Amino acid sequence: MEVMPKWAEVILVPLISLVLAAILSAIVILAIGEDPVAAVNLMVTGALGSTYGWGYTLYYATNFLFTGLAVSVAFHAGLFNIGGEGQAMLGGLGVALACLLIPWPHWTLALLGATLAAALFGAAWAAIPAFLQAKRGSHIVITTIMFNFIGAAVLNYVLVNLMRPAGSMDPATARFPETVHLPTLHDILAPIGINFSKAAPANVTFLIALLACVLVWFLLWRTWLGYEIRSYGKSEPAAKYGGISPTAITMIAMLISGALAGMMAINNVMGEAERLVLNAVEGAGFIGIAVALMGRSHPFGVFLAAILFGFLYQGGAELALWTSIPRELIVVIQALVILFTGALDNMVRMPLERVFLMMRRGNS
Amino acid sequence: MDFLTLIQLLDSTVRLATPLLLACLAGLFSERAGIFDIGLEGKMLAAAFFSAAIAAITGSVWIGLLAGIAASMAFSLLHGLASITFRGNQLISGVAINFLAAGLTVLIAQDWFSQGGRTPSLMGGARFEPITLPFAESLGTIPFLGPIYEELISGHSILVYVAFAMVPLTWWILFRTRFGLRLRAVGENPAAVDTAGVSVVGLRYAAVMICGVLCGIAGAYLSTALQAGFVKDMSAGRGFIALAALIFAKWRPWYALYATLLFGLFGALETRPDVIQAVLGIKVQGALLGALPYVMTVIILAGFVGKAIPPRAGGEPYVKER
Numbered sequence: 001m002e003v004m005p006k007w008a009e010v011i012l013v014p015l016i017s018l019v020l021a022a023i024l025s026a027i028v029i030l031a032i033g034e035d036p037v038a039a040v041n042l043m044v045t046g047a048l049g050s051t052y053g054w055g056y057t058l059y060y061a062t063n064f065l066f067t068g069l070a071v072s073v074a075f076h077a078g079l080f081n082i083g084g085e086g087q088a089m090l091g092g093l094g095v096a097l098a099c100l101l102i103p104w105p106h107w108t109l110a111l112l113g114a115t116l117a118a119a120l121f122g123a124a125w126a127a128i129p130a131f132l133q134a135k136r137g138s139h140i141v142i143t144t145i146m147f148n149f150i151g152a153a154v155l156n157y158v159l160v161n162l163m164r165p166a167g168s169m170d171p172a173t174a175r176f177p178e179t180v181h182l183p184t185l186h187d188i189l190a191p192i193g194i195n196f197s198k199a200a201p202a203n204v205t206f207l208i209a210l211l212a213c214v215l216v217w218f219l220l221w222r223t224w225l226g227y228e229i230r231s232y233g234k235s236e237p238a239a240k241y242g243g244i245s246p247t248a249i250t251m252i253a254m255l256i257s258g259a260l261a262g263m264m265a266i267n268n269v270m271g272e273a274e275r276l277v278l279n280a281v282e283g284a285g286f287i288g289i290a291v292a293l294m295g296r297s298h299p300f301g302v303f304l305a306a307i308l309f310g311f312l313y314q315g316g317a318e319l320a321l322w323t324s325i326p327r328e329l330i331v332v333i334q335a336l337v338i339l340f341t342g343a344l345d346n347m348v349r350m351p352l353e354r355v356f357l358m359m360r361r362g363n364s
Numbered sequence: 365m366d367f368l369t370l371i372q373l374l375d376s377t378v379r380l381a382t383p384l385l386l387a388c389l390a391g392l393f394s395e396r397a398g399i400f401d402i403g404l405e406g407k408m409l410a411a412a413f414f415s416a417a418i419a420a421i422t423g424s425v426w427i428g429l430l431a432g433i434a435a436s437m438a439f440s441l442l443h444g445l446a447s448i449t450f451r452g453n454q455l456i457s458g459v460a461i462n463f464l465a466a467g468l469t470v471l472i473a474q475d476w477f478s479q480g481g482r483t484p485s486l487m488g489g490a491r492f493e494p495i496t497l498p499f500a501e502s503l504g505t506i507p508f509l510g511p512i513y514e515e516l517i518s519g520h521s522i523l524v525y526v527a528f529a530m531v532p533l534t535w536w537i538l539f540r541t542r543f544g545l546r547l548r549a550v551g552e553n554p555a556a557v558d559t560a561g562v563s564v565v566g567l568r569y570a571a572v573m574i575c576g577v578l579c580g581i582a583g584a585y586l587s588t589a590l591q592a593g594f595v596k597d598m599s600a601g602r603g604f605i606a607l608a609a610l611i612f613a614k615w616r617p618w619y620a621l622y623a624t625l626l627f628g629l630f631g632a633l634e635t636r637p638d639v640i641q642a643v644l645g646i647k648v649q650g651a652l653l654g655a656l657p658y659v660m661t662v663i664i665l666a667g668f669v670g671k672a673i674p675p676r677a678g679g680e681p682y683v684k685e686r
Contacts, residue, residue, distance in 0.1 A: 028468075028471070031475075032471060032472070032474075032475040033475065080453075080455055080456075082455075082459070128662075129662075132662070132665065132666045136665075136666045136667050137667075138662070138665035138666050138667070139665065139674070141402070141455050142607070142608075142611065142661070142665060143662055143665060145402070145604055145607075146604075146608065146658040146659075146661050146662050147658075147662070149601060149604065149655060149658045150655045150658050150659060150662075152655075153651045153652055153654055153655030153658075154655070156651040157649055157651050157652055160651070161649070286459070286463070289456070289459060293456065324474070324478075325471075326470055326471060326474045326481060328466070328467040328468075328470040328471050328474075328481070329467065329471060330467075331463055331466055331467030331470075332463075332464060332467035332468055332471060333467075334463055334467075335460050335461075335462075335463030335464035335466075335467055336460075336464070338456060338459055338460040338463060339442075339446070339457070339460035339461075339464070342452070342453060342456035342457070342459075342460065343446035343447070343450075343452035343453055343454075343456045343457035343460055344445075344446050344450055344452055344457075345450075345452055346450040346451055346452055347450045347452075350450075
């Protein structure tokens with residue numbers, strides 16, 4: 001039975017949750033003796049007031065688009081993929097190997113190859129927890145958490161012992177060759193007369209992320225596979241009765257999820273740092289959870305949420321630069337968003353449902 | 365490897381196992397009652413900060429400990445509210461708690477102390493000092509048993525003894541009291557408990573609050589006994605290792621002790637690569653050794669070495685009408 005109209009379910013509930021998170025964030029800022037209005041002003045001008053700010057906002061948003069989509073696809077199959085962090089880390093390893101081992105003649109080919117490698121490595125890192133969930137019934141949340149830690153250890157080992165250039169003390173790979181340099185938004189927009197900041201790291205990967213959004217939407221709502229993934233997520237017994245194999249759907253959904261998380265590495269490893277360093281993911285895998293929850297696991301919602309989190313990230317960095325508020329404020333805001341849009345969802349929904357029921361009774 | 369090195373190694377095993385043991389028992393109470401808790405890490409971190417901060421301000425470690433427990437319990441209450449009262453997703457609530465603690469601790473630390481997200485170093489009465497058990501020095505001269513008593517058993521902070529005492533106490537509460545029986549039942553079949561006229565919600569809140577107390581002690585131990593003060597992210601994945609140990613222990617108190625001691629030993633070995641090299645004759649990377657508990661947990665979860673079966677109603681909110 002639908003108690004609420006669709007628009008309330010999709011827009012009103014997340015919006016109220018978001019407002020609650022914002023109010024609590026403002027209280028936190030007040031409690032540490034700062035002015036919330038001034039803080040928001042600083043964040044807006046810092047993140048959206050210049051092409052430099054936009055460049056960083058879109059760069060972060062690109063990361064969150066990939067990890068947000070990754071968590072969403074798994075969510076649709078009823079799986080909670082906490083392993084985005086590890087999958088993106090391993091994706092970075094794939095990108096680094098592809099860029100360093102193969103002499104690419106042009107960046108377009110390199111981008112293609114690196115994307116493939118990132119997706120493969122990310123999917124491979126998701127494959128083991130997926131297999132264990134599908135075949136042995138190991139809880140995917142626990143195994144993906146464990147795989148985040150194992151991934152960090154593996155990467156640490158590889159960077160320190162195998163891929164570090166001779167004579168370097170830094171646990172990082174060598175710089176990628178100049179030919180695999182991805183065009184930044186400045187390079188793309190300059191020919192059509194827009195003077196975008198040169199210093200910002202946003203690059204062509206942003207467009208790939210948008211494409212990924214469209215493809216995920218198409219996959220989930222316009223293909224057989226997407227239908228099977230969603231019906232399995234809604235009701236496992238019904239899906240089984242309908243002839244859908246739980247093993248196959250669990251594996252496929254997690255492989256797609258891992259591949260998407262891994263593809264984040266083309267943005268941060270190939271597009272920005274142009275070498276693989278320790279902790280390149282910087283928590284983007286976890287932010288994907290907040291992004292997916294806020295975006296209701298719909299690619300368009302994920303897009304909006306990723307932009308919002310990109311704004312929060314860049315605005316938070318500006319805040320840390322100009323005031324005494326530490327960057328960790330963003331972590332608190334992120335936590336409140338996860339709390340209200342995810343865990344305390346019913347706190348908002350239950351009273352709203354009551355209101356709509358009363359309205360309906362009043363009408364009839 | 366000589367005898368003294370072994371004693372030293374086991375001594376640091378005990379030190380490192382203590383916070384894991386407390387957090388593991390905390391998770392045990394919660395998950396036995398059917399509430400999954402991946403927020404152990406966050407609660408520990410919050411407790412570590414508040415106990416260090418309040419101890420630094422008041423100069424009393426005991427007031428600090430109480431503050432740490434209170435902070436951890438506040439987070440437990442939040443988890444209970446989300447997962448029991450509002451029937452939200454327990455895993456998502458746990459993730460949120462971890463983030464909330466990671467952010468708030470640094471934010472408040474910076475606001476209170478302005479030392480880059482840490483507390484001042486704790487000294488004197490603001491720390492838990494090692495306790496020397498009676499006759500430790502005079503018995504220490506006895507060969508073999510003497511050093512074991514003087515170095516390994518004596519000389520820990522009081523929280524270590526509390527943690528070890530919690531193991532039989534937990535066993536007794538869970539398996540020898542009416543409360544324990546009901547608590548276990550509510551994690552297996554809440555509907556049956558409800559039918560018997562016992563409050564499912566009340567029991568689950570009780571379990572979650574006990575979890576908060578134990579996590580609070582674990583966090584206080586980190587910042588006031590193991591180290592002298594709070595630093596950013598000082599729980600360093602211990603909450604997740606405790607979760608791994610809980611799976612290892614198959615949700616049983618005595619096994620929890622063995623599992624956390626084993627993981628404590630890995631932790632101790634990580635800082636002593638020379639010992640591994642001497643014993644095994646090969647050089648093992650510290651980073652890979654650190655990943656061993658996680659790898660072992662995955663193998664156990666996969667059921668290759670004995671199957672770990674969680675409480676049946678774990679992770680499911682209880683809805684009366686169903």
